[in-house]
Amino acid sequence: MRIMKKLLSGNEALALGAYHAGVRVAAAYPGTPSTEILEALAGYPGIYTEWSTNEKVALEVALGAALGGVRAMSSMKHVGLNVAADPFFGASVTGIQGGLVVVSADDPGMHSSQNEQDNRHYARFAKVPMLEPSDSQEAYDLIILAFALSEEFDTPVLFRTTTRISHCKTVVEAPDNLAPKVGEARFVRNPSKYVMVPGYARPRHRAMEERMERLAAYSEVFQYNRVIPGEPKLGIVASGVAFQYAREVFSDASFLKLTMTYPLPAELVRRFASSVERVIVVEELDPFLEDSIRALGIPVEGKSLFPIVGELSTEVVEEGGRKGGLLPPAPTPWGRGWRQDSVQVAVEVGCLPTEVGATATQRRLQSADPAGQGKCDAQPGDGAAASLPLRPPVLCPGCPHSACSFALRRLGFYRSMPTSGQADGGKLPGSMRPSGLIVTSDIGCYTLAVYQPLLALDTCVCMGASIGMALGMEKAGIQNTVVAVIGDSTFLHTGIPALVDVVYNQGRTTVIILDNETTAMTGHQGHPGMGVNARGQKTTKVCLEDLCRGIGIKDVHVVDAFDMEQVSATIQGCVARDEPSVIIVRGDCPLHVRAPGEPFAVRQEDCDGCNTCLRVGCPALVRVGNKVTIDPTMCVGGNCDVCAQVCPREAIVLGSQIEARVQGPGSRVGLMESEELVGGCPRDVGVDVPRPEEKE
Amino acid sequence: MRTAVDVLMVGVGGQGTVMASDILAEAALAEGFDVKKSDALGMSQRGGSVVSQVRLGTKIFSPMVKKGEADILLGFEKLEAARWAGHLRSHGLAIINDQAIPPFSVSSGSEKYPPDELVLDLLHRKTERVFFVQGMALAQEAGTTKALNAAMLGFLSVLIDVINKGAWLESLTRALPARLLDLNLVAFEMGRQAAEAARKPLERGT
Ligand SMILES: Cc1ncc(C[n+]2csc(CCOP(=O)(O)OP(=O)(O)O)c2C)c(N)n1
Ligand code: SF4
Ligand code: SF4
Numbered sequence: 023m024r025i026m027k028k029l030l031s032g033n034e035a036l037a038l039g040a041y042h043a044g045v046r047v048a049a050a051y052p053g054t055p056s057t058e059i060l061e062a063l064a065g066y067p068g069i070y071t072e073w074s075t076n077e078k079v080a081l082e083v084a085l086g087a088a089l090g091g092v093r094a095m096s097s098m099k100h101v102g103l104n105v106a107a108d109p110f111f112g113a114s115v116t117g118i119q120g121g122l123v124v125v126s127a128d129d130p131g132m133h134s135s136q137n138e139q140d141n142r143h144y145a146r147f148a149k150v151p152m153l154e155p156s157d158s159q160e161a162y163d164l165i166i167l168a169f170a171l172s173e174e175f176d177t178p179v180l181f182r183t184t185t186r187i188s189h190c191k192t193v194v195e196a197p198d199n200l201a202p203k204v205g206e207a208r209f210v211r212n213p214s215k216y217v218m219v220p221g222y223a224r225p226r227h228r229a230m231e232e233r234m235e236r237l238a239a240y241s242e243v244f245q246y247n248r249v250i251p252g253e254p255k256l257g258i259v260a261s262g263v264a265f266q267y268a269r270e271v272f273s274d275a276s277f278l279k280l281t282m283t284y285p286l287p288a289e290l291v292r293r294f295a296s297s298v299e300r301v302i303v304v305e306e307l308d309p310f311l312e313d314s315i316r317a318l319g320i321p322v323e324g325k326s327l328f329p330i331v332g333e334l335s336t337e338v339v340e341e342g343g344r345k346g347g348l349l350p351p352a353p354t355p356w357g358r359g360w361r362q363d364s365v366q367v368a369v370e371v372g373c374l375p376t377e378v379g380a381t382a383t384q385r386r387l388q389s390a391d392p393a394g395q396g397k398c399d400a401q402p403g404d405g406a407a408a409s410l411p412l413r414p415p416v417l418c419p420g421c422p423h424s425a426c427s428f429a430l431r432r433l434g435f436y437r438s439m440p441t442s443g444q445a446d447g448g449k450l451p452g453s454m455r456p457s458g459l460i461v462t463s464d465i466g467c468y469t470l471a472v473y474q475p476l477l478a479l480d481t482c483v484c485m486g487a488s489i490g491m492a493l494g495m496e497k498a499g500i501q502n503t504v505v506a507v508i509g510d511s512t513f514l515h516t517g518i519p520a521l522v523d524v525v526y527n528q529g530r531t532t533v534i535i536l537d538n539e540t541t542a543m544t545g546h547q548g549h550p551g552m553g554v555n556a557r558g559q560k561t562t563k564v565c566l567e568d569l570c571r572g573i574g575i576k577d578v579h580v581v582d583a584f585d586m587e588q589v590s591a592t593i594q595g596c597v598a599r600d601e602p603s604v605i606i607v608r609g610d611c612p613l614h615v616r617a618p619g620e621p622f623a624v625r626q627e628d629c630d631g632c633n634t635c636l637r638v639g640c641p642a643l644v645r646v647g648n649k650v651t652i653d654p655t656m657c658v659g660g661n662c663d664v665c666a667q668v669c670p671r672e673a674i675v676l677g678s679q680i681e682a683r684v685q686g687p688g689s690r691v692g693l694m695e696s697e698e699l700v701g702g703c704p705r706d707v708g709v710d711v712p713r714p715e716e717k718e
Numbered sequence: 719m720r721t722a723v724d725v726l727m728v729g730v731g732g733q734g735t736v737m738a739s740d741i742l743a744e745a746a747l748a749e750g751f752d753v754k755k756s757d758a759l760g761m762s763q764r765g766g767s768v769v770s771q772v773r774l775g776t777k778i779f780s781p782m783v784k785k786g787e788a789d790i791l792l793g794f795e796k797l798e799a800a801r802w803a804g805h806l807r808s809h810g811l812a813i814i815n816d817q818a819i820p821p822f823s824v825s826s827g828s829e830k831y832p833p834d835e836l837v838l839d840l841l842h843r844k845t846e847r848v849f850f851v852q853g854m855a856l857a858q859e860a861g862t863t864k865a866l867n868a869a870m871l872g873f874l875s876v877l878i879d880v881i882n883k884g885a886w887l888e889s890l891t892r893a894l895p896a897r898l899l900d901l902n903l904v905a906f907e908m909g910r911q912a913a914e915a916a917r918k919p920l921e922r923g924t
Contacts, residue, residue: 027747029740029743029744029747029753029755133758157754157781186756186781186782189756189757190754190755190756190757190781191740191743191753191754191755191756191781192753192754192755192778192781193747193752193753193754263780263781266779266780266781267779267780267782269779269780270779270780335780335782335784336780336782336784337784337785406836406839406840407800407801407803407804407840410797410800410801410832411797411821411823411824411829411830411831411832412821412823413730413765413766413767413797413798413821413822414766414821414822415731415765415766416765416766416822418765474822474823474826475822475826633826633827636826636827639822641765641822641825643825643826644820644825645825645826645827
């Protein structure tokens, strides 16, 4: 067997390991940072892979396969396990037949998540063993062990990664041409194990507790829980990526590296603790290990030194080390100047030529400003660097969500949020005009419309929440009209039961489904409404309008996402009706399927600099001086002419029309008129509003 | 004593920053280094800032470059380079593509793009070794602005001399689709020449 050496992300390594372990069925719902696991698995032969409608379904599919006797896996982001919690707990009770591994990819630091919950608690909560790799090699090795462990102990295994493990690439050595052994599918009837009525479930609980005892004993001898001997003064307990940071910072310390972090190897921890003078736990987020170790009666420090909020880094661990007197005090960032030794080091490592200095222009500039010797380090977050303009993510040029979000903003806030009561004639900050819409939103690309310049959304909590929350506001007696906005994938994920609730409980909510025919936010995965499966093959397509009508919504509309007037008029019509409505706003995501068309341009002599078009939030629109121009390399044209539709002076036309000096398209003042009706101010271009906090 | 070379690549979604860092990492692996790399993924596709970190050396623990420890900052865009200047170590090497991509707050007129003087000033607080590269012009000359990352890597390849040219070429060949390879190899070569030219007067001066 040939061994290959490759740079793989944790997710890729995990997929390769699962393939080598003979996984037969893998089901997932996309979610950063877990998505690439299933994407990679879909590339291997002999594995059934699916994008499920949501994580609960995904885990149930995997559980079914596992009870059918084959190895199965389900992967999801941390919040996905909330959705899948019910079958997760259930699987712990029934146990398995073929190995079952549940991968939870957590996101400390919230690189692209709505919270940073610590899913290690799920292992204790559901009474299942948990493994945590600290690089890609371990991700590969451990996932293979996870399947074996699952079968040996008749339990699902929680495999927990974090963003830095899932997305960082590190070196993996693995067999190159291994032909995996895939088990035979065979279901063996065993109702007292697989049918959880109380009478059968009671003995299963006892079996679960016995299983935990056996697992705790196994954890003591598990080869990946290991001591790395070092100076006895300091003993570090760590797992996951935190182990890497800690190794870097406390290079001389003794280490207990934990890989099976639940159940904890209590004796091993005790032995380690008694061999060192001071025990410090370095872990991200909650004091999960720390609390358990303290419960063993061992004096231990952790969260008193390292933050409970956000992700760790070498810097943060170093700071904690200093706080705890484990490291010498920091060299002051002020006046540190250039360090000669680091040049020396770089030369030794062979990285840098010895004689590369400033070029002539730079010398000139340097003599004007003597090279900043002795100034403070410019870090993001301090001084001049902090004042640089931010670059938050934005909707793409030609995004099908722009026009609808623009229309919602116009129908929503009277004006951009006043910063103080005074500024708005005594009104409360954020107060709305009585006829303004409230927009409960959901999670997807369209959530970016909460930012400048669209400022169109009022809530976003978790996937599928928009519809139920809109109904709740209505039932609470809110006088404003409430509109729910939800993406197509999100609607299918968890929106459907809430829409049924609206019908059943006689709500009159208007639900806008933004149908871009893909799961765009996480990288354009297939979903049922798109009719493309995880391997990119065509499959049965679920028709959203039929689905809504089938539920009992009578007022169903399908509108063109790029027709601002139609979108706006339909929303106004629906909210006025005394019945629930669904508006499917349909338009392709340009990143995904559309070929770019001819770009638009602004006829400069007609532009009076009112900036109305900038409100659309298209990054191709650029203000130059007092006027707006369109970057022809960014504008996608084609279906999209949204900026042209909102320009009150009709100054935006196809680029070729400007060159040919042809007059622009016919009048498009309909929207402006409808805005006057609802009291909007078409010129309230809000470059004056406070910048929303950077958040994804 | 430090045993790693830390490279930070920063740019804007769509500039090919992540691919460039992959090519560097693969080349370093082929040269026998331990390599770890980390990309800020997530929403970078939507025109946000992109940061890729590559660490190579005999044995690497953390996959992340520590603030103030980056040996090299490869900036694909000036504002992003300025933003990350503080991550350079003292006397580190800054290689900056001389291109400005205004973020929304600038293109909508509510904020100003930092002037070159400020960008340089921020870099000069950490290092005197700042190179501006006409990356877009080089890529254009090679045939497509999409080859910007290859041109930047070409420039880098001259200054990071622990990786042989052969390893670079192999890594480029593996990463790029065949139909784009030739253009990119031309851009890479042009980047190399630009680096040699930038380096010459200095060598003569000492
Ligand atoms: C429970 C849960 N699973 C997954 C995610 C990750 N996630 C965020 S948005 C999204 C998809 C959104 O797709 P869609 O609703 O079609 O909107 P689009 O991005 O296409 O505009 C996913 C999978 C999440 N936040 N929560
Ligand atoms: S990826 Fe598609 S849906 Fe998402 S912001 Fe870009 S254009 Fe819009
Ligand atoms: S037509 Fe207007 S809104 Fe659409 S992509 Fe081009 S510039 Fe952007």
